Every structure is written in C-alpha cells, then in structure tokens.
Amino acid sequence: MSNSDPKTRPRPGPWPPAPEGSAMPPSSWAKRTGFRPKFSGETNAGDSGQIALPQRPREPDAQPDLEAGRARPATVMNGVPEGEKTQPPADKDQSVKKRRDSDGVPKSSGHGANGQAQAPSLPADPQPQSRRPVRSEEIVDVLPQSADDDGFVGRHSHMKYELRDTPGLVPIGLYGFQHYLSMLGSLILIPLVIVPAMGGTYEDTANVVSTVLFVSGLTTLLHTSFGSRLPLIQGPSFIYLAPALAIINSPEFQGLNGNNFKHIMKELQGAIIIGSTFQTILGYSGLMSIILRLINPVVVAPTIAAVGLSFYSYGFPLVGTCLEIGAVQILLVVIFSLYLRKISIFGHRVFLIYAVPLGLAITWAAAFLLTEAGAYSYKGCDTHVPASNIISEHCRKHVSRMKHCRIDTSHALKSSPWFRFPYPLQWGTPVFTWKMAFIMCVASIIASVDSVGSYHASSLLVASRPPTPGVLSRGIGLEGLSSVLAGLWGTGIGSTTLTENVHTIAVTKMGSRRVVELGACILLALSLVGKVGGFIASIPEVMVAALLCFMWAMLAALGLSNLRYSEAGSSRNIIIVGLSLFFSLSVPAYFQQYGISPNSNLSVPSYFQPYIVASHGPFRSSYGGVNYVLNTLFSLHMVVAFLVAVILDNTVPGSRQERGVYVWSDPEVARREPAVSKDYELPFRISRVFRWVKWVGL
Secondary structure, eight states, X not given: OOOSOTTTOSSOOOOOOOOGGGOOOOOHHHHHHTOOHHHHTOOOGGGSSSOOOOOOOOOOOOOEETTTTEEOOOOEETTEETTTTSSOOOXXXXXXXXXXXXXXXXXXXXXXXXXXXXXXXXXOOSSOOOXXXXXXXXXXXXXXXXXXXXXXXXXXXXXXXXXXXXXXHHHHHXXXXXXXXXXXXXXXXXXXXXXXXXXXXXXXXXXXXXXXXXXXXXXXXXXXXXXXXXSOOEEEOGGGHXXXXXXXXXXXXXXXXXXXXXXXXXXXXXXXXXXXXXXXXXXXXXXXXXHGGGOOHHHHXXXXXXXXXXXXXXHHHHHGGGHHHHHHHXXXXXXXXXXXXXXXXXXXXXXXXXXXXXXXXXXXXXXXHHHHTTTTOOTTOOTTSOGGGOOOHHHHHHHHHHHHHXXXXXXXXXXXXXXXXXXXXXXXXXXXXXHHHHHXXXXXXXXXXXXHHHHHHHHHXXXXXXXXXXXXXHHHHHHHXXXXXXXXXXXSSOEEEOTHHHHHHHHHTBOOHHHHXXXXXXXXXXXXXXHHHHHHHTSOHHHHHHHHHHHHHHHHHHHHGGGGGSOXXXXXXXXXXXXXXXXXXXXXXXXXXXXXXXXXXXXXXXXXXXXXXXXXXXXXXXXXXXHHHHHHHTTOHHHHHHHHHHHHHHHSOOOHHHHTOOOOOOHHHHHHOHHHHHHHSOGGGHHHHTTTOGGGOO
C-alpha cells in the first residue's frame, strides 16, 4: 500500500489484491435466480439500497462484454490492468481454464455466482503495459444460466453432445428420432392449412405432406453439410404462410373453375422460386454481411413474435367448431409442456420433448372412441353432401359438428399408395407473376432475419464460437437454394430454418449434427411411404387448429426471447418493441378492414378474410400490380413489425450493448483456431477451392 495521505493524493493508485481468506461467498438468491444486473439492463445491486456490505478492495469487473461476445478484461488504471498481480504466472492453458469468481474465489468452472462467464486472470508481466488492455479471446456464453432451467443454459454445463461429437449408432438413432418427432407440428401442419385453402382434396394433402417430408430431409442434409453446418432442421416456415395465404386468396383465383389446387400451386411455385433466388443472391453475393449491420435482437424479437401473433383469427375460431376435441387438445399440450415438464423417464423429459405428438395421439384416440360410439352420428345426415343441398333443418344444424368432430370423414389413408416418390414439377410447370414474386422476395428477407437469430442462439449452445459473417452468408445462400428446391418440388411454402429447433436443442441437450443428419435420412425414407402422408392428412381440422394455437404461441415467445441478448430493461428497447408489436397488429387491421361493409358476404371463410385485402385496400392507383403489392405487404403483420423495428433501432441512439448487437467471430481469428475451423469449414476440403470468396467462408 502507498504511504501517502489519501486525502492529498490526486487519484487513487491500484488496489492491492484481496486476500483469499477474506473473500465473501455470493448471495444464495443470486445463485438460485441467476440474477445478472448489468446483463438484464437493471441497475447495480449496490444502488438498490437493499443490502449494505462492508467496504473491501475492489475486484476486477468480469461482466461479459456483449460488444465483443467475450469476457471483459480487467480495468486499466495508471497503465496497469487491475488485478494484474492477483495470482502468479501460470501456464497458458491453465489461464484459460481457471477463472476468478466475482468474490475472488478461484473457480474451475466458467460460470460465476450469477451464472456468468468470468474473465481469466492475467499473469504478471514486469514490462510496462500499454493503456489499452489485450482483449481476451475467450468466448463467454451470454445465455441465461440456471441449474433448474429447462433450456438455454451454458452449453458446456449441460449439453450431452456438442456439434462435432459422434455418438454411437443407438444414441444417434434415438436422439434423431426424438428430435424430429418433437418438431412434428412444424413439419406437417402447414400443408394441412394451405392445401384445403387451395381447394385440394385429402389425396392432394397427403401428396403435399409427403413432398414436404422429402424436401425437408434433403435440404437439412444440404444445410448441415454445405450451409452453416449447425444442427438446424430446414422445413416449411410459418413466415411464408401468411404470404402464401394472401396469394391463394387473390381476387383472380376466386372465380376459377376446375382444378383450383393445381392452378394456384403453380402460381405459388413460381413466386417461391423467384423469391428464393433473390435470397440465394443475397447470401452468396455477400450482401447479407452488409444487412447484418441492421439486424439485431431488438429487430428480430418483434418481427418473429408478429409472425406467431398474426394468426389469431385462424386458431381458436376453428377450435370452437368442435370445442370438446380442440380444447382438450390444447389443454393436454399445455399440461405436458408446463406442469409435467420436469418429470423424467429413463433420463428423458418425455412430456416436455413430446408434448405435441403425445397430445395429438391422446386426443385422436379419444375422438376415435367417440366416433365409434356414435356420439357424432345423426340419422339421415351425411357429411359428404354439400351444405347447400341439405334440406333437413336437423341435418343442417349438425352437419358442421359431424364434419369437424368425426375422424372418419377423410379417406386419405385408404386412398394413399404404399409407395410414392415425390418428383420435381409434379403439379405442372410453375407460373411466374412479378407481383406475387415480389411478395415472396420480401418474405425471404424476413426469413433471413429469423435465421440470423437462430444461428446465433444455436451456436452459443453447441459450437466453440458464433459463426463468422461469411458462414452466416453461406447459410442464408443455401437456405435460398433450399427454398428453390421447395418451389420445384411443389411444397407450396418456402423452406428455412425452423425457429423452434433452437428450443428443441436446448431441451434435448443434443447438439451433434450427426443426429440431425440421420434424422433427415429417416425423414427421406418416410416420405417415400405414401401411407405416412395419408395418415397425417387424415388429422381432423380442429386438431390441426388446436396444435397451431400452441405452435404459434411458442413462435411468438421464441421471437421475444431474442431480447435476452440485449438490455431488456432499457426504456429505448421497451418503446421500440412495444411500438413494433402494436403497429404490426393495428396497421394490418386498417388495411384488412378498409372498404369492407359490415354486411358484405365474402366467399371465403372468416379466418381467411384478412388475406383478401388486395381487392379493397387503400392503395388504388392506376397500376393494378402496384396496388396488389402494397395492399398485400402492409396487411402482413411481420412486414410492418420489421419495418418499424429496423427503422427505429437503427436511428434511435443506443450503445452496442444496449441494442444487443450480434457478435460474429472474427474471420482472421477463426482461421487460426482449429476448433472454429472444424466447426464451420466445408467438408471434403471444399473450403480450399472457395478461399478466394472470403464473404462466404471462414
């Protein structure tokens, strides 16, 4: 200690190291809750006035630096980093592994009292130090840490298998099957919505379901091999659902005669191919690296949340057509995923992982028993007779209940072949229309925004570092190619990374890409069995709507969970997210209701009426195509949320940490580190061929 009088010193010198014996253990409530004041945007604990601790020498601040994605170095005072001499010189490997907790107690774990990763202690150096400290290259997990959390915890503390791990054949098979089974709702429910909206039969629905399974397996293999190489499943995205419904309900398709399904499907194929080609160019040209500067958690959160919230008019109104079946379906999924989520059977949280398929199986069995018992049988009534031809008032009253509650109204399972190979252009040659293609181009941008959040969240769980901007661009480019394949095969919807996949990785604790690849191969095999598609197509419509209520709620919550990477308590972020969500609901409502009289009799069901605004929206210029594009885009909730969020977040002043700027690995550092290269480099030494294309590589 200095002998000078502290009152006469111009500024305090460096504090001496705190003795090991005087260290105070962290509060137990902080351990239990994982409270981290600086990360959550709250004020420091010392400012709250709740606890008064005795004064002691100040320890180095080891809060994670969200700007750099790694632990902060010790504060520099008088040119010497604080805490420089707190421990003797050690081996380089030991200095990385051994970290100091916030109370001064050495820890072998990378997590402190509040679940944070701590900065490694710096060895003593007799040479003069520069005023700018050397940045530690240790990556920290900035995800919330909690021992009892069900997901999104530090990867090294809970993941059973990480990205490049190769378990045995049995674990790969079991985990691969459960991984895709837990994603069942995301893979199969979209065809069950769009095909009936296009006027397709149950056989058409079965064929589209088989095609979706085939394309999902194929594109997942491509993505894990040549895309971002993260264990992310590619499949039909809810982001493309609203634009697809807007195209399906276009005015020019309302008066079609004949096979409406194939005609509308070819229009959708053409729009998806052009929109996906735009996304491919966006990724492989390197433009995505520039757009990345505009995309942060404050933008991603309301945009993806608006996707889930936008389908409220479809969910429960359709569940209400057979309330005893639909309500039980929702109730079972909620009980399994929330109240029984911690029940473990043979080391697996069965109810949490399989909440959707378990709820579907039990409800389907109950509906089957009620149907066989004659609960929905009414004398002289037939569900196959059109409602307009029904004369009896008794049958007219009960025909809707019979149609939605009975499970034998579909003959898809009986009529489906045992073997069917999905092939490109199976519905005919795609039709290209510029106005519909432009809508899909905008949807592909929103899908890319969603993928940015998924890449960042999954990499913090399973990889050594976040991907570089080049790897992210490469992944977006391949997602564009995947959607082109979806357009050629005719799934009716674009393909992208499934947002729910990140939650599945955290819950199953399985991050190996081998598991996802084997599951994709199983998916390809199942797609060739026509009876599988027929079985899925026979799911009653009310059960589909009930499952979608849960899936869309999950999607909204997962979108808002991106705020954990920013300062969620910041008034700036609160206002931006609030405005984005409100206007994402209010502005489309204005467009959807404009020009519609209360007594108008529309030819589409009430839950599809929000998607027919092109014929009556407020934009009414002399250019019909421009009117169609503008009226349709501003009626889509996710587009309005994205525009409001991206403008406000990039114009309102805010620090990088407050905004939660996504941090990607430095390409130069990534090339030098073998772990990062092995995580993201392309197989078969393809990376060497494309080394000159720096914007799509490490």
